[in-house]
Amino acid sequence: MRRAITLLSASMIALTAGAASAQNAKPRNLILFVPDGLRGGIVTPETAPAMAEIRDKGVHFKNSHSLFPTFTMANSSALSTGHYLGDTGTFSNTIYTGYTSVPAGDTVVPFIENDAVLADIDDHFSGDYLNEETLLKMARGQGFSTAAIGKVGPTLLFDHTDRGKNTIVVDDSTGGKTGVPLSDEMKEALTKAGLPLATPSRGDNAKAGDAKTPGTTVANVAQQAYMADVATKVVLPMFKARNKPFVLVFWSRDPDGSQHNTGDSLNTITPGINGPTSMAGIKNADNNLAQLRKALDELGLSATTNIMVSSDHGFSTISKESKTSPSAKIAYDDTPKDFLPMGFLAIDLAKALNLPLFDPNDKNAKVADNAHPRPATACSARTRRSLMSWSRPTAART
Ligand SMILES: [Zn+2]
Incomplete structure (x- = not known):
C-alpha cells in the first residue's frame, strides 16, 4: 500500500x-x-x-x-x-x-x-x-x-x-x-x-x-x-x-x-x-x-x-505524411498518397529485414505487397485513431 x-x-x-x-x-x-x-x-x-x-x-x-x-x-x-x-x-x-x-x-x-x-x-x-x-x-x-x-x-x-x-x-x-x-x-x-x-x-x-x-x-x-x-x-x-x-x-x-x-x-x-x-x-x-x-x-x-x-x-x-517510409510509397485504397498506412512500422521493418509480414488480426494471414495490416476486430476505430495522433509526456501535468 x-x-x-x-x-x-x-x-x-x-x-x-x-x-x-x-x-x-x-x-x-x-x-x-x-x-x-x-x-x-x-x-x-x-x-x-x-x-x-x-x-x-x-x-x-x-x-x-x-x-x-x-x-x-x-x-x-x-x-x-x-x-x-x-x-x-x-x-x-x-x-x-x-x-x-x-x-x-x-x-x-x-x-x-x-x-x-x-x-x-x-x-x-x-x-x-x-x-x-x-x-x-x-x-x-x-x-x-x-x-x-x-x-x-x-x-x-x-x-x-x-x-x-x-x-x-x-x-x-x-x-x-x-x-x-x-x-x-x-x-x-x-x-x-x-x-x-x-x-x-x-x-x-x-x-x-x-x-x-x-x-x-x-x-x-x-x-x-x-x-x-x-x-x-x-x-x-x-x-x-x-x-x-x-x-x-x-x-x-x-x-x-x-x-x-x-x-x-x-x-x-x-x-x-x-x-x-x-x-x-x-x-x-x-x-x-x-x-x-x-x-x-x-x-x-x-x-x-x-x-x-x-x-x-x-x-x-x-503528421501522418512521410517522404522516406517505404510504406508510404505504396498505393492503398483507404490511404491518401504519401500518407502512412495502418501498420506502417511493421511494413517498413519487414521491408528492411526482407522478411514476410503476417497479420495477427487477420488470422496470421500474409500481408500482400500492396496491402497493409488490419486493425483489430474489436477496436478498429481506436487503432486507426491511435495512428492519427499520439500523446507524449509533458513536463508539467495535472
Ligand atoms: Zn489515456
Whole structure:
C-alpha cells in the first residue's frame, strides 16, 4: 500500500482539506480524478477552472510524468497498482498474450480496453494477469467503500479481479453484453435517482472520421454527464450513508476521446488538438470534476475528502505524411498518397529485414505487397485513431 501511494503521489496534484489531516487517525476519503490524455500545460483558470483551482490551492507535483508516453492501459496499470510496467506487463493498449483471445476477435494481440477481454486474459493468467494488488482491492480490504467510474478499460483495472462484486464499476459497457454487472443495491439506487441502468453511448463523439471525412466536433458530454450523475447522485450519497471511508476513481475519457476524434483538423497539423473540439473535451472533464466537488460540499464530505487529479499521459498532434517510409510509397485504397498506412512500422521493418509480414488480426494471414495490416476486430476505430495522433509526456501535468 505504501508503495502504491508513493508512486501515485508523484504524478498528481492534490487538494487536502482540513489542517489537522496528518494528525487525524480517522481514514480520509479519496477521489482520484483522471482526465485522460490531458496536457498539464493547457490547464488555466479559463480552460479548466476546477482543475486550475485544485492545482493552485493544493499541492502541485510539477515534475510528474507518465510511465509510458502514449498508452492509457500502460499508465492505468501503474496508477491502479503503484507498480512499474515491468511488473504489470501492460506495455500498451494491445498486448501479446501468447494465446488467441476469442472475445478480442481471435487475435494474439488483443486490445484490452474491453471488460470481456480483460476477463479473458485474467482467466488465462491464474485469475489476475497483472499479478499485483490493485488500489481499490487494497482499499476495500481496509474497510473502505470503493467505486470506479469512467472510461472502459482503465476503470475496471482498479479492481479487475472483483468484477463488480464489491467495488462499484460503471463504464461505457455498463448494462451491455460485456459490461461488469451492477449490484441490486446499485440498480435500486440508480432507479430511485431516475438514472438508467445502462451507460449511454458516446454518440457523435465516437465518430472517428477517416482520411476523407472529418471526425467529431462535439465533446463526450452526454455519456460523461451520466457518469458524473452516477457518482454524485448515487455513489457518493450511498457512501455517505454507509458512514465508512471511501475511495472513488473517476476516469474521464475526455479530453483524450475528443482529441483522438477531433474533426477540426482533417489532414492538417493546425489547429490539431488545440481546436475547439479538444478544448470542449477539456472543459467537459473539468465540468465533471466541478460537479464532484459540488456534491462533496452538499453532502458535507469536503472536509474529509482528498482529491487527486492526474492525467495518465499527455497528447500531441502528429503528421501522418512521410517522404522516406517505404510504406508510404505504396498505393492503398483507404490511404491518401504519401500518407502512412495502418501498420506502417511493421511494413517498413519487414521491408528492411526482407522478411514476410503476417497479420495477427487477420488470422496470421500474409500481408500482400500492396496491402497493409488490419486493425483489430474489436477496436478498429481506436487503432486507426491511435495512428492519427499520439500523446507524449509533458513536463508539467495535472
Ligand atoms: Zn489515456
